[in-house]
Amino acid sequence: MADEHFAEEEMTVELELEDGEKVSCAVITILTVAKKDYIVLLPLDEKGENQDGEVWFYGYKEDESDPNAEPALIYIEDDDEYEAVSDAFDEYLDNQEFDELVEEESE
Numbered sequence: 001m002a003d004e005h006f007a008e009e010e011m012t013v014e015l016e017l018e019d020g021e022k023v024s025c026a027v028i029t030i031l032t033v034a035k036k037d038y039i040v041l042l043p044l045d046e047k048g049e050n051q052d053g054e055v056w057f058y059g060y061k062e063d064e065s066d067p068n069a070e071p072a073l074i075y076i077e078d079d080d081e082y083e084a085v086s087d088a089f090d091e092y093l094d095n096q097e098f099d100e101l102v103e104e105e106s107e
Contacts, residue, residue: 013073
């Protein structure tokens with residue numbers, strides 16, 4: 001029973017912004033674009049909610065030599081790279097909506 005509850009919990013990460021502010025973010029998904037991994041984060045307020053629907057994209061890299069190490073999040077500076085990740089996320093959302101429609105129809 002406990003495992004079922006754990007699977008439903010959102011994974012979150014805490015980011016420290018340039019100004020030192022810490023923001024808790026829900027992990028939406030990890031995408032692979034052009035053989036690189038990216039993480040999609042949903043910033044949350046103090047109540048654990050998101051007010052504007054804005055998501056943040058970061059490069060994502062796990063330490064191959066230490067599976068227990070925290071993954072590195074890399075700021076995306078290149079506009080074309082950012083646009084490619086944004087497009088991949090839009091496609092991910094389209095697929096999620098399609099999956100939900102198919103599940104509803106089969107019930």
